[in-house]
Amino acid sequence: MPYSVVLLGVAGLIPFLAMPIAYSFNLLSLTQSAIYFMQYSAVLLSFFGGIHWWDSISNQRYGKQMYIAMFPSIVGWLCLVFSHDPKTLGVLSLSYVAILVYDKFTLSLPKGQIVSYISLRIALTSVVVISHAWMIYLIT
Template sequence: MPYSAVFLGIAGLIPFLFLPLSYVFNWLSLTQSALYFIQYSAVLLSFFGGVHWWDAIKEQAFNKQMYIAMLPTIVGWLCLVFSHRVEVLGVLSLCYVGVLVYDKFTLSLPKSYIVDYISLRIALTTVVVLCHAWMIFIVT
């Protein structure tokens, strides 16, 4: 796994960690912290759909994977529309787990990359899900 992929993956966790802390330390209001968290989460979730879009194009597999690649973007957009509801945090969290499972069974990466990629995704997704749980705890 390229160092830059690991570095950028870890760097992508910063908003998930910073935004709950920003409320705890009174840097942002609860409303701002939760809204920015949901916005970042929805945008990042959409990114994972792009991984499958590219994989389907690269493999010339214009099948269900191409359509499923759009689901994270649609779900992310709906979460933005309903961002005033705390349930959105749970939906986003579950989507990260769902996309990870789907990645494991559908991506056509070389064997040398798939183990490292999935290991990295498991670690990152674990932190992301825990941060969503933390934000749910703060909001409720």
């Protein structure tokens, strides 16, 4: 993976780590921290649907993949609608894992690129899932 891809991927973790830390240092209230965390999580989850939308169009695969590309945006939006329920953080976390698994078996990348991409995604998704667990711990 190009350095810029890794750098941007790691930078994308900042809000996931910053919100629980901001609460821990009394920089934000727990409510503010949880809401900002959930909002960022929902928006970023939508990004992964966009990857499949692009992959579907660029490889002229207009079937299941194009429809599933909308799933992360819909899940993210529903989690925002039901943001008062702490279970939505669990739904978001599981959605990141699900889209990672779907990426592994669906994306049309050359073999070397898909291995690098999935390896990077596993590392980043692991931090995302741990951050969700941390936020769930804080609010329960």
